[in-house]
Amino acid sequence: MKIAVPADDRSMESNVCISFGRTPYFLIYDTETGESAFLENTAAEKHCGAGIAAAQTVVDSGAAVLLTPRCGENAAEVIQAANIKLFKTFNGSLQDNLDAYQEGKLPVLQEIHAGLHGHGGN
Amino acid sequence: MQAFTATEGINMKIAVLSGKGGTGKTLVSVNMAAAAEQAVYIDCDVEEPNGHLFFKPEAIAQENISIKIPVVDPARCNGCRKCVDFCKFNALAHTGQKLIIFSEVCHSCGGCALLCPEKALTEKDKVVGEIRRGVSQNVRVVSGILNPGEASGIPIIKKELSYAAEGDGLTVIDCPPGSACIAMESIREADYCILVAEPTLFGVHNLGMVHELVRLFGKPYGVVLNKCLEEENPSEKYCVDQGIPILGKIPFDKEIGRLNADALILAREKEVYRDMFFSLLHRTSKEVGHEAAIDS
Numbered sequence: 001m002k003i004a005v006p007a008d009d010r011s012m013e014s015n016v017c018i019s020f021g022r023t024p025y026f027l028i029y030d031t032e033t034g035e036s037a038f039l040e041n042t043a044a045e046k047h048c049g050a051g052i053a054a055a056q057t058v059v060d061s062g063a064a065v066l067l068t069p070r071c072g073e074n075a076a077e078v079i080q081a082a083n084i085k086l087f088k089t090f091n092g093s094l095q096d097n098l099d100a101y102q103e104g105k106l107p108v109l110q111e112i113h114a115g116l117h118g119h120g121g122n
Numbered sequence: 123m124q125a126f127t128a129t130e131g132i133n134m135k136i137a138v139l140s141g142k143g144g145t146g147k148t149l150v151s152v153n154m155a156a157a158a159e160q161a162v163y164i165d166c167d168v169e170e171p172n173g174h175l176f177f178k179p180e181a182i183a184q185e186n187i188s189i190k191i192p193v194v195d196p197a198r199c200n201g202c203r204k205c206v207d208f209c210k211f212n213a214l215a216h217t218g219q220k221l222i223i224f225s226e227v228c229h230s231c232g233g234c235a236l237l238c239p240e241k242a243l244t245e246k247d248k249v250v251g252e253i254r255r256g257v258s259q260n261v262r263v264v265s266g267i268l269n270p271g272e273a274s275g276i277p278i279i280k281k282e283l284s285y286a287a288e289g290d291g292l293t294v295i296d297c298p299p300g301s302a303c304i305a306m307e308s309i310r311e312a313d314y315c316i317l318v319a320e321p322t323l324f325g326v327h328n329l330g331m332v333h334e335l336v337r338l339f340g341k342p343y344g345v346v347l348n349k350c351l352e353e354e355n356p357s358e359k360y361c362v363d364q365g366i367p368i369l370g371k372i373p374f375d376k377e378i379g380r381l382n383a384d385a386l387i388l389a390r391e392k393e394v395y396r397d398m399f400f401s402l403l404h405r406t407s408k409e410v411g412h413e414a415a416i417d418s
Contacts, residue, residue, distance in 0.1 A: 049212025049227045056206060056215045076226055082217035
């Protein structure tokens with residue numbers, strides 16, 4: 001099973017990115033092989049609809065689980081339609097959050113925010 | 123009362139704009155229209171139109187404004203994702219099983235439906251707002267209203283501007299604040315732009331934004347200084363330094379504030395205010411004439 005996590009940098013020691021749509025990278029961790037891959041989030045520079053495009057990247061990665069501190073409503077619609085499960089991260093490294101998830105310690109992400117549409121300028 | 127006749131022979135469309143809200147765009151545009159013999163007032167601030175609160179127009183004709191958004195026929199969609207990759211606004215996503223369309227993000231370019239090799243996408247109308255047209259004494263009032271949450275007021279503004287005065291006549295366009303797409307659309311057809319500025323450093327910054335915009339569009343322009351005090355006015359200094367014509371000054375005045383807060387039109391309340399906006403109109407029409415002379 002693959003797990004996707006928004007990442008500030010391409011290292012397991014880096015922090016989980018506070019933004020889902022505009023995170024620079026996604027960690028794709030494969031629980032079967034133990035391999036970590038980092039995908040560039042091309043949505044980060046998008047004018048608008050970054051959350052939707054980022055969600056598309058996560059869907060295309062084949063992830064079954066997404067660990068993220070927050071998620072906007074448009075992105076969540078795509079993630080949920082693809083049956084990807086959402087869990088809420090805590091302030092810490094990618095590794096810490098992956099470990100916590102695998103120990104069943106991360107809560108399900110309940111609150112979906114209304115998005116920050118248009119706040120990046122027109 | 124002196125009648126404003128200087129507009130005869132001039133088909134003048136004046137756009138009133140400013141870098142931020144609250145500088146006095148609506149004050150200036152409502153009163154210029156009211157001071158004219160006849161005028162069309164178009165409120166292009168579709169996210170927060172308020173000109174109608176002053177004019178209280180009657181005999182309202184209402185029409186809905188629609189845009190085209192894509193709809194998918196899931197039976198035809200084979201998940202090729204050409205539409206997803208094409209959309210600059212990321213209004214489409216494909217989960218592997220189904221295509222999701224975000225109509226609030228869609229900018230109605232129609233590209234996805236054109237591109238779809240399976241003809242799985244068609245377009246349907248979606249109402250994004252409305253236009254209300256009415257009459258207030260000498261002024262025909264056109265107001266655009268964008269429904270909350272919609273991405274763009276441009277389709278509404280385009281339609282509103284089609285109601286500008288035909289032939290010889292004055293049209294005053296009350297623009298949205300700022301210098302983004304909707305402000306650009308509002309000044310596109312204008313013969314002349316009036317920039318309204320406040321007497322603060324922040325006001326100078328905002329004036330600079332719209333100043334850049336009107337230069338980019340190659341529009342003739344002048345400034346109205348609003349809320350003027352006795353002390354030094356940074357926006358006036360900016361105009362002098364930049365060689366921008368100052369069309370008029372409106373004082374920072376309690377009575378103006380009170381009348382305006384009561385949604386009364388200054389030019390219809392007192393001769394002194396009517397004269398003030400009549401002069402502004404006259405000065406502006408001279409500027410437009412001056413520009414026309416230079417152009418020819």
